Amino acid sequence: AQRVTQPEKLLSVFKGAPVELKCNYSYSGSPELFWYVQYSRQRLQLLLRHISRESIKGFTADLNKGETSFHLKKPFAQEEDSAMYYCALKATGANNLFFGTGTRLTVIP
Amino acid sequence: NAGVMQNPRHLVRRRGQEARLRCSPMKGHSHVYWYRQLPEEGLKFMVYLQKENIIDESGMPKERFSAEFPKEGPSILRIQQVVRGDSAAYFCASSPPSGGTSGAYEQYFGPGTRLTVT
Numbered sequence: 749a750q751r752v753t754q755p756e757k758l759l760s761v762f763k764g765a766p767v768e769l770k771c772n773y774s775y776s777g778s779p780e781l782f783w784y785v786q787y788s789r790q791r792l793q794l795l796l797r798h799i800s801r802e803s804i805k806g807f808t809a810d811l812n813k814g815e816t817s818f819h820l821k822k823p824f825a826q827e828e829d830s831a832m833y834y835c836a837l838k839a840t841g842a843n844n845l846f847f848g849t850g851t852r853l854t855v856i857p
Numbered sequence: 858n859a860g861v862m863q864n865p866r867h868l869v870r871r872r873g874q875e876a877r878l879r880c881s882p883m884k885g886h887s888h889v890y891w892y893r894q895l896p897e898e899g900l901k902f903m904v905y906l907q908k909e910n911i912i913d914e915s916g917m918p919k920e921r922f923s924a925e926f927p928k929e930g931p932s933i934l935r936i937q938q939v940v941r942g943d944s945a946a947y948f949c950a951s952s953p954p955s956g957g958t959s960g961a962y963e964q965y966f967g968p969g970t971r972l973t974v975t
Contacts, residue, residue, distance in 0.1 A: 752899070784966075791860070792900075792948065792966040834899060843913055844890055845964065847899035 750775045752837050754848035761825050762856045769820040769851045771809075771835030780838040781811055781818040782845065787831045795820075795833070805829070825855045859883075861951050861967035862931075869973045876936040876943070878970045882951030889932040890964060891924060894946040906932060939974045946971050 751774040761767045773779060783795040796804045798811040798818060809820045818835060832852050836845040862881040870876050882889050887908050892900040905913040906926035917924065921939075926932040936943055950964035 754899075791968045794963050797963075843888070843905045844902035844916070845900075846902070847892075849897070849899040 750779075750837055750839050750846045752835050752846050752848040754833075754835055754851050756851045757849070758852050758854070760854045760856055763827055764824050767822050767825040767829070767853065767855075769833050769835075769853065771818045771820065771848060773816050773818065773835075773837050775816075775837060775839060777840045779840075781809070782836040782838070783807070783809055783818075783820050784834040784836055784847075785831050786834070792834070825853075827855050827857055829853060830855045861886075861949055861965050863947075863949050863967035863970050865970060866968060867971050867973070869975060870939045871975055872940055873938050876939050876972055876974075878934040878936075878947050878949075878972070879931040880934070880949030880951075880967055881931040882949075883965050885953060886951035886965070887954050888952045889926050890950045890952070891932075891934050892948045892950065894948065894969075896945070900948060903934070936972075939972075941974050944972055944974045 753772045755770055781798040784792050785795045786792045796809060807820055807822045809818050811818050830853055832850050834850045835848040838845050861883055864879050868876055880889060889906045891903040893903055894900045902916040904917050904924045906924060908926055909928050921937045923935045946969045948969045949967045952964045
């Protein structure tokens with residue numbers, strides 16, 4: 749069975765500091781991993797996906813199959829990064845996403 | 858494109874009543890997904906539909922819950938005889954017909970309907 753774990757419910761960092769939001773997954777196959785973000789009073793939206801290997805808003809995430817992790821990183825946090833972040837997994841052949849419980853990031857000015 | 862629309866945004870029902878949640882996918886999207894988020898939990902998949910077809914309902918409770926996506930009109934998630942445990946945020950997402958060669962695709966989420974059962 750698939751499982752996505754985000755160990756931190758809350759994370760606070762100072763503006764300009766590096767930030768890392770942790771995501772670990774459990775899945776026997778080859779997963780597709782995503783990060784979704786929900787800013788205050790906005791809907792959930794895709795931030796990035798591992799197959800794109802792109803940087804969005806300064807965020808990157810690398811899929812580490814050995815550690816079964818997909819941590820989200822940004823070298824210098826900005827106040828506008830404050831939001832709820834969800835890691836999600838799509839299993840091979842599946843249509844739906846498995847979500848972690850989310851991490852609320854607060855960037856302190 | 859107005860994005861995925863859900864209504865109502867807030868719904869209050871007494872125990873035993875029926876709740877109907879509506880979702881209009883993005884223009885051009887024919888795939889709809891319903892997720893439920895209980896307090897302090899992540900979104901949990903309920904059902905995946907295409908027009909007039911339920912493709913995957915593995916996350917739907919066996920009783921009282923049903924979903925449809927008719928040829929015309931929005932997708933509807935229906936909860937009969939609601940109980941307090943049904944109180945949650947219900948999110949709808951839609952995606953385009955093709956997942957692309959990589960199989961990856963993007964789901965676009967609606968703002969959610971917050972159901973409160975009193």
